[in-house]
Amino acid sequence: MNIRQSIRQKRRELSLAQRNNAQTIIYQKIKNHPAVSQAQHIAIFLSFDGEVDTKPIIEYLWQQNKSVYLPVPVADHQLLFLNYSPKTPLIKNKFGILQPAIDETSSITIEQLDIVFTPLVAFDERGYRMGMGGGYYDRALANYQKQQILPIGLAFACQKVAKLDNQPWDIKLPEIIYA
Numbered sequence: 001m002n003i004r005q006s007i008r009q010k011r012r013e014l015s016l017a018q019r020n021n022a023q024t025i026i027y028q029k030i031k032n033h034p035a036v037s038q039a040q041h042i043a044i045f046l047s048f049d050g051e052v053d054t055k056p057i058i059e060y061l062w063q064q065n066k067s068v069y070l071p072v073p074v075a076d077h078q079l080l081f082l083n084y085s086p087k088t089p090l091i092k093n094k095f096g097i098l099q100p101a102i103d104e105t106s107s108i109t110i111e112q113l114d115i116v117f118t119p120l121v122a123f124d125e126r127g128y129r130m131g132m133g134g135g136y137y138d139r140a141l142a143n144y145q146k147q148q149i150l151p152i153g154l155a156f157a158c159q160k161v162a163k164l165d166n167q168p169w170d171i172k173l174p175e176i177i178y179a
């Protein structure tokens with residue numbers, strides 16, 4: 001089994017108690033995060049495959065009157081970020097992940113985002129990430145520094161590896177919140 005598959009399996013196999021403990025710590029870190037307090041436009045994702053459960057984070061962001069956006073995979077491995085409010089109807093995309101139905105009027109360009117909470121399968125000390133293999137986030141975040149976007153990875157500690165062999169297109173996350 002390759003490392004993507006083996007870490008996805010480890011992540012799915014975390015017990016409910018392990019998950020809840022870690023998620024409580026992660027939520028606390030987000031609530032105390034100065035950049036999150038200052039941000040207005042925040043992209044996050046709806047969890048699947050054992051990812052950190054983002055629902056409570058989204059509820060918190062809504063409570064704080066932040067504008068929340070979800071990734072929508074489109075052609076050429078591009079991501080669209082669409083507004084997500086408590087009223088937004090969700091549909092399942094081809095990966096089985098819930099997303100808002102495509103509605104161009106609610107999409108935001110990447111450079112308008114302040115923070116992009118980024119899903120990942122594995123990460124290393126340096127902040128390199130391995131994702132699901134579509135290259136969606138590597139493309140979306142290719143120029144994040146110039147665009148003054150703060151990508152923040154969200155993960156469980158079991159997703160950390162010593163060193164990923166990174167490719168030229170791999171972005172390095174400046175911050176990963178994990179527990």
Ligand SMILES: Nc1nc2c(c(=O)[nH]1)N(C=O)[C@@H](CNc1ccc(C(=O)N[C@@H](CCC(=O)O)C(=O)O)cc1)CN2
Binds near residue numbers: 095132
């Ligand atoms: N919650 C969440 N949303 C996300 C991502 C993510 O990692 N997590 N993505 C991060 O990029 C994008 C979706 N990327 C994905 C890429 C591949 C597969 C996947 O399961 N691939 C299967 C084959 C799928 C198929 O039938 O076509 C596989 O590799 O076995 C899923 C999501 C956008 N939304």
Ligand SMILES: Nc1ncnc2c1ncn2[C@@H]1O[C@H](COP(=O)(O)OP(=O)(O)OP(=O)(O)O)[C@@H](O)[C@H]1O
Binds near residue numbers: 134137138139167
């Ligand atoms: N900035 C980019 N421009 C063009 N192609 C890219 C870019 N980033 C990644 N790719 C292509 O996308 C493919 C998948 O990349 P990779 O395996 O690193 O994805 P990933 O980070 O695991 O997935 P994701 O970001 O969707 O979670 C690679 O074959 C790579 O050639």
